Amino acid sequence: MNIYKNILVIRPDMIGDCILITPAITLLKKRFPEAKITVLCRSYTKDVFLNNPDIDQVIEDWFVDCKKKSFWEYVKFIKSHNFDCSIHFYNELPYALLALFAGIKTRVGDISKPLLRPFYNLTSNCRWHDLTLHEVEHNILLLKPLGIGLPKDPIPLKVIPDNDGSFNIKKPYGIIHLGTGKSKSNKAWPAEKFAKVAEYLLKHNKLVVTGSQNEIPAAKKIKALCPDVIDFCGKTSLADLIKIISECSLFVSIDTGILHAAAALNIPTVAIFPTKFFKASEWGPWETKHIIVRKPENCIHRCAPAKCIFDDCYKSIMPEDVIKAAIELCSGFSESPKPYWFKKSANITSNKEEIVRELCINGFHATKLSLPQSIFDLYKTFVREDINIIHWVGGGFLPILIIKLAALLATPKLAIPPLIIHEKQFKNRAINDLIPFYMENFKK
Numbered sequence: 001m002n003i004y005k006n007i008l009v010i011r012p013d014m015i016g017d018c019i020l021i022t023p024a025i026t027l028l029k030k031r032f033p034e035a036k037i038t039v040l041c042r043s044y045t046k047d048v049f050l051n052n053p054d055i056d057q058v059i060e061d062w063f064v065d066c067k068k069k070s071f072w073e074y075v076k077f078i079k080s081h082n083f084d085c086s087i088h089f090y091n092e093l094p095y096a097l098l099a100l101f102a103g104i105k106t107r108v109g110d111i112s113k114p115l116l117r118p119f120y121n122l123t124s125n126c127r128w129h130d131l132t133l134h135e136v137e138h139n140i141l142l143l144k145p146l147g148i149g150l151p152k153d154p155i156p157l158k159v160i161p162d163n164d165g166s167f168n169i170k171k172p173y174g175i176i177h178l179g180t181g182k183s184k185s186n187k188a189w190p191a192e193k194f195a196k197v198a199e200y201l202l203k204h205n206k207l208v209v210t211g212s213q214n215e216i217p218a219a220k221k222i223k224a225l226c227p228d229v230i231d232f233c234g235k236t237s238l239a240d241l242i243k244i245i246s247e248c249s250l251f252v253s254i255d256t257g258i259l260h261a262a263a264a265l266n267i268p269t270v271a272i273f274p275t276k277f278f279k280a281s282e283w284g285p286w287e288t289k290h291i292i293v294r295k296p297e298n299c300i301h302r303c304a305p306a307k308c309i310f311d312d313c314y315k316s317i318m319p320e321d322v323i324k325a326a327i328e329l330c331s332g333f334s335e336s337p338k339p340y341w342f343k344k345s346a347n348i349t350s351n352k353e354e355i356v357r358e359l360c361i362n363g364f365h366a367t368k369l370s371l372p373q374s375i376f377d378l379y380k381t382f383v384r385e386d387i388n389i390i391h392w393v394g395g396g397f398l399p400i401l402i403i404k405l406a407a408l409l410a411t412p413k414l415a416i417p418p419l420i421i422h423e424k425q426f427k428n429r430a431i432n433d434l435i436p437f438y439m440e441n442f443k444k
Helices: 015-021 020-029 041-047 073-078 093-101 114-119 135-141 191-201 212-225 238-246 257-264 314-317 319-332 337-345 353-361 375-384 397-413 431-443
Strands: 006-010 036-041 057-062 085-088 106-110 122-124 173-177 206-208 250-254 269-270 290-295 348-349 363-369 387-394 419-425
Touching: 006 020, 006 093, 015 041, 015 257, 020 036, 036 041, 036 238, 041 057, 041 206, 041 238, 041 363, 073 093, 085 093, 085 135, 093 114, 093 135, 106 114, 114 238, 122 353, 135 319, 173 191, 173 257, 173 363, 191 206, 191 250, 191 353, 206 212, 206 238, 238 257, 250 257, 250 319, 257 269, 290 337, 353 431, 375 397, 387 397, 419 431
Parallel strands: 006 036, 006 085, 036 057, 085 106, 106 122, 173 206, 173 250, 250 269, 269 290, 348 363, 348 387, 387 419
Antiparallel strands: none
């Protein structure tokens, strides 16, 4: 195994994506303690990394932040640093070419995009289609060719606030964060509903509302309905926001990048997952007390949050749901994260009434799979219900063929391709056996 001395970590992505590679960087530093580790990121995410003791240098991405510079100038700049290894957490062609032409000898990348494989000389399978793995774990799997595996105990996220700066907020206080992220890949929850939650929380603590410039109109609505809230929306840098979050007692937000900063700072978090597309099992708050609020079964449409014109998903989540979650969280709610996330993420269909009933009784979203029906009708059902697991019990070549073809057609439309489990004989499993059975099948 090579001993690398100068490693480039490439992640010019959103805030949450950057936070969720910090456990991988911790393991990388542990594996190569003498190495200089440099992170290439977007200018607006650099505050995520600046106080991290595992990171020696941060480079702002020229592709986004220095567009007047040519590609070959960028290559020359990267080459001048004499990196001996690049790790491509951002698996895109421009950065694969950048590392190649900069003469970086070892380039580590994921196999999920076959056309990019020739640009990497060390590859790993990050298992993006495994519903049982969190984004943190997908990222760590990229390091397998460097002799780094998934640790037995979870590695915490690492975001360290500045010691400087005081915002004169009387403690204790909670935070409602309104942001949907720069990618706009998630759906905003209505300001009027956030105001109802704010009204309740203000009975117990001070309350701060945060968000980007884009959320200022929503913050003004909340302020009008709840004059006692402290409105910091659009008024903070990322470093300021991290500092404010680090001193709060409760964080409430939809699933967005800043939510992961709260998790990194070990703040109890109510995470609202309004859509079917983003799974708690992949994006849930890592290593902090939290409750997921999610009602995806109420939406009948194909889930593409950035383009969706429907509002079924966020309409179905009521202020009372979020208030109840906050009460339970403050009362000491705790569940083992993996099975809890799986319950909040998995959408299962089966032809056996007993299986569907057992799942529904225990809080899972499960539907009855009925045949015969056309491949196209079944495909539409898989997409509409966002099916992750198809559990078929019984024989017959034709039913399995129809299911496989419908699942294949549905795969491009789904965040997680459906896992097909075929058992010839019915086994009456209780929920404590059924869920581990499903989770093990994802790993195969």
